[in-house]
């Protein structure tokens with residue numbers, strides 16, 4: 001399988017090259033040149049496999065360069081660190097199924113992809129005798145999942161910036177207590193925007209970037225999408241009685257990575273009837289699906305912060321398919337987005353978009369009510385992101401035995417909200433206990449580019 005850019009400027013590159021490139025060098029996103037198809041017989045075979053073998057079967061269809069044994073080893077190493085024997089349990093609650101994607105080391109679904117990406121990086125760097133210094137900014141969840149993806153890995157350092165006093169206590173503790181010598185947390189005395197523009201400034205100094213082999217881990221790496229496709233198959237097999245039956249999937253959505261992985265599996269032949277995008281009041285994607293209006297507004301803070309996003313980076317990958325694989329149309333649309341802050345999707349394209357997705361949005365109040373109702377009806381605690389999915393499904397009358405809501409974070413990561421709504425503190429899983437007692441390591445810096453560069457220069461591999 002070869003990879004190309006959605007904007008047409010890159011093509012014919014290998015999976016390994018795509019992983020190391022991250023963002024395509026023409027500014028587009030990398031996608032596979034073909035989509036492999038699975039028929040009913042293939043699905044029957046896949047339905048009998050444990051998680052690691054299933055992952056191998058799917059991932060190996062998207063790459064050729066890594067020898068089978070090595071790929072299997074990477075996958076096994078990745079998923080041995082999940083603390084539930086079922087990897088992703090699919091439970092019955094709220095009249096539907098809830099797929100708990102959050103049993104990884106940081107209790108966010110992001111672990112499923114970032115643990116895999118970390119191991120891939122380590123493998124490729126070792127083979128190529130290269131080093132990588134990852135630089136990123138976080139307002140919460142992504143930071144700790146990215147750090148846990150690469151902590152202790154050879155030839156990699158990670159520098160993670162976060163705004164002082166603006167991330168939750170648990171999130172800060174998760175990031176700063178890894179006790180790994182290749183993890184550098186930087187508390188920036190400023191806002192998240194300050195952090196992001198610092199990172200941008202450093203990346204735009206190409207000489208510096210080259211000298212210190214700087215790279216990013218953002219949601220646009222195709223390896224992340226690939227790792228996420230696997231669990232759509234897994235969940236499907238745990239919901240149906242017979243291969244061939246249909247399911248609906250509801251996805252709490254921010255950057256469009258998770259739901260795009262679901263869209264790909266549908267194209268590969270997985271029988272998903274309705275694929276639903278659930279947003280909070282940062283509703284760009286809901287507006288897009290309902291009215292064809294992809295226009296960027298201000299970000300509103302909500303109680304599901306991982307979805308407080310206005311630019312859904314992975315949407316470009318979907319546009320490529322919506323525009324019938326016409327790269328020049330994708331480039332034009334992305335140019336328009338830059339200048340006019342909007343893309344207008346009308347006519348038959350809107351019809352196609354509405355056949356591919358449905359969407360719904362949820363307010364903070366509705367999230368809280370949903371958490372309360374699910375607890376009283378099913379004696380089951382969900383986090384605010386998952387509550388968006390459950391509420392969206394209810395809105396669209398999708399409540400049924402074959403509807404699966406993806407649960408993207410452990411409720412214990414949001415103890416204040418759970419306590420406010422249910423008057424009990426959520427039970428802390430082992431990995432979130434005793435964080436307070438561990439050794440913290442973090443460097444406080446002013447939002448100043450030269451201070452950051454000095455710090456990187458001093459500590460880089």
Ligand SMILES: *Cc1c(COP(=O)(O)O)cnc(C)c1O
Pocket residue numbers: 108109110141142219252253254255256257258259306307385408409
């Ligand atoms: C990142 C995140 C999301 C959004 O996922 P996307 O792939 O960006 O759409 C939803 N819920 C949680 C808990 C997250 O951390």
